[in-house]
Amino acid sequence: MAADALSRVFSALADPTRRDMVARLSSGDATVNELAEPYDVSLQAVSKHLRVLEDAGLVSRTREAQRRPVHLEAEVFDLMTRWIERYRRQAEERYRRLDDVLRSMPDDDAPRTTHPPTTGAPT
Amino acid sequence: MAADALSRVFSALADPTRRDMVARLSSGDATVNELAEPYDVSLQAVSKHLRVLEDAGLVSRTREAQRRPVHLEAEVFDLMTRWIERYRRQAEERYRRLDDVLRSMPDDDAPRTTHPPTTGAPT
DNA sequence: GTTGTCTTCAACCAAGCGGTTGAACAACGT
DNA sequence: ACGTTGTTCAACCGCTTGGTTGAAGACAAC
Numbered sequence: 001m002a003a004d005a006l007s008r009v010f011s012a013l014a015d016p017t018r019r020d021m022v023a024r025l026s027s028g029d030a031t032v033n034e035l036a037e038p039y040d041v042s043l044q045a046v047s048k049h050l051r052v053l054e055d056a057g058l059v060s061r062t063r064e065a066q067r068r069p070v071h072l073e074a075e076v077f078d079l080m081t082r083w084i085e086r087y088r089r090q091a092e093e094r095y096r097r098l099d100d101v102l103r104s105m106p107d108d109d110a111p112r113t114t115h116p117p118t119t120g121a122p123t
Numbered sequence: 124m125a126a127d128a129l130s131r132v133f134s135a136l137a138d139p140t141r142r143d144m145v146a147r148l149s150s151g152d153a154t155v156n157e158l159a160e161p162y163d164v165s166l167q168a169v170s171k172h173l174r175v176l177e178d179a180g181l182v183s184r185t186r187e188a189q190r191r192p193v194h195l196e197a198e199v200f201d202l203m204t205r206w207i208e209r210y211r212r213q214a215e216e217r218y219r220r221l222d223d224v225l226r227s228m229p230d231d232d233a234p235r236t237t238h239p240p241t242t243g244a245p246t
Numbered sequence: 247g248t249t250g251t252c253t254t255c256a257a258c259c260a261a262g263c264g265g266t267t268g269a270a271c272a273a274c275g276t
Numbered sequence: 277a278c279g280t281t282g283t284t285c286a287a288c289c290g291c292t293t294g295g296t297t298g299a300a301g302a303c304a305a306c
Binding site: 154155156166167170171174188189190191 | 280281282283284285
Binding site: 015017042044045048049052063065066 | 293304
């Protein structure tokens with residue numbers, strides 16, 4: 001699954017091992033062997049994880065002799081933070097308005113669900 | 124997989140349909156039926172998606188007559204943004220230092236990979 | 247060339263996921 | 277009590293995923 005970029009990024013970071021790799025790469029490039037060292041899985045498994053991160057655009061690799069140093073591409077993080085912030089803000093805004101409504105509400109013990117038009121703003 | 128909270132949240136948002144649900148919930152609570160309406164899948168599938176979002180702590184549900192209105196819990200977003208920001212910042216900090224090194228470097232057109240013997244970032 | 251190091255490709259396997267359908271549960275209206 | 281509406285449970289299916297092992301590519305050193 002995960003055809004779109006955002007899905008790929010979220011999906012890539014849904015795995016603890018991959019998140020740990022990203023964390024470690026944030027303090028410096030590393031080779032596959034170096035990255036694999038702390039984990040108790042085969043080198044091939046690590047290579048697969050890196051492929052996922054690469055497909056998500058989170059890391060890039062260059063050739064350097066036999067080694068293929070892995071480099072973190074931090075810009076992709078923006079894709080996520082923008083998405084998150086958008087809806088977080090929207091939700092908070094909604095709470096603020098709800099507070100206003102509650103504050104300006106006279107005593108009304110019939111909690112009628114007079115929802116204003118359910119503004120469906122997708123994606 | 125995904126035993127830990129962060130993995131569950133990332134994993135939950137890795138699906139476009141679930142992201143769309145979150146997006147729509149950011150502008151107001153909704154019932155399962157309302158949520159399911161735009162999608163071309165069964166009601167049960169939507170219910171499953173909601174379960175995933177609920178397990179990730181992204182939504183909560185209360186009973187209200189027969190309906191089970193779904194409510195977005197935006198605080199969980201912080202879990203992600205904190206993680207992201209931490210490593211984004213670290214990576215950017217690293218770039219900044221790299222820039223310093225490059226700036227303080229004399230012209231050297233032989234890109235020898237000689238490990239810089241205490242690469243003179245002369246403090 | 248041959249050897250050695252680093253990395254990936256290929257085939258396979260168990261488990262999980264998103265989807266389905268059909269039945270069941272829960273709370274209302276009559 | 278009965279049917280209706282809203283939602284979930286249960287079993288199943290195909291595909292993806294994270295893991296394995298074994299072979300193969302790519303490059304440096306001998």
